[in-house]
Amino acid sequence: MTPRHHPSGDRLLEHAAGQLGAGRDLVIAAHVAVCPACRAEVRTDEAVGGALLDSLDPAPMSEEALAQALAQIERPTPSQPAAPTPSRPDWIGFSSPALERAWRRRRWAAPGVWVSTVTKGPGPARTYLLRVAAGMSVPRHRHEGVEFVTVLKGAYGDRGELHQPGDFAENDEAVDHKPTVTQDGECVCLICADAPLVALDWVGKLFQPIVRI
């Protein structure tokens, strides 16, 4: 299935140019891995990056750099990361060691909910996996700063739009929402948020200190 919600061209360019922090970059990378259209766009952006790289004035390497490199390549190649496979068989086709680790460390947060931090920073920003059971809603909330979301498994509805595996969303401070997982099954999302979400109802105010997202 091809994703229907995509990052903006600006975000794809920032991703291609390496301008996003590690957390945001990972969320975009997950979408791009399963989205042929965005992958083609990123590849074009990267070609521009490559051409610019080639035209840079060289910064001389130290004198022994080449000799060291030639000595290094004589040594047996260290083991390589496995070819990309989904982190979990039922997730979208994107893998990352950080996601694997986070999945193994997941902890129960509330009935039907588990959370696991993937990476922290910069500042109060946090990148995490969030699993919410079928039919459940995340209590109504808004955001400080921006939140990037890519669906890894399952689907949720948000303000009349269905977000399915691979779909990307960017939610800014203007967004006030209560995403609801579809009845079909659990939903796992990879999320990078600039700051903890701001609960807007009593359920959320109870929920947030426990779940800590």
Add this chain to the structure above:
Amino acid sequence: MHALAINAIDPRFVVGGSPGRSARTWNLFAVSAEPSVDMSALIVAIAERRDRQAFTCLFNHFAPRVKAYLLRMGTVSEAAEELAQETLLTVWRRAEVFNPDRAAASTWIFAIARNLRIDLARRERRPLPGEDLTVGGDMVRPDANLEAAQDEMRIRAAIATLPADQSEVVRLAFFSDKAHAEIAGDLSLPLGTVKSRIRLAMAKLRALLEETS
């Protein structure tokens, strides 16, 4: 550097090329204004027969440019040297995942350097650019199949023809460790102006690639 580069051209792969690879690639030697080496062919030589001379040539050309790129991105000198070294070692170790029909050498190396820089922050390894092209099946649009090496020349030529204000923002978009908002601040321009200049420039480059591929 050019003298070394020319010495490293191995007639085995310059003249013949491997079956199925576009013959057009080799024409670069004829049309290029200055002596140049097909960098993609050097990577293929490493993949096919662990060609150390090809590696030396790639190292001499790209390591100082990757270092220059990393320095511009705010990486401190020692780390930039190390990451540039690591980038070229990655080229050696993973040369077989490089697809010369998909990306120019400079594009692939740019993407490796970019990922290593981000991963340094995240302290993990992720699939290499090139591998992730196959994630989720090979569904790339045919028009995205660039005649990669030629495209790089075209992109370079196109960047040279951009109005100065546009080429400046494109360079900054790739070669400064800054979000578009900060770039706007540095140039004392409204964010909208910077974004529209970047978009305009990227749209031109993209149109150029699509019309000629």
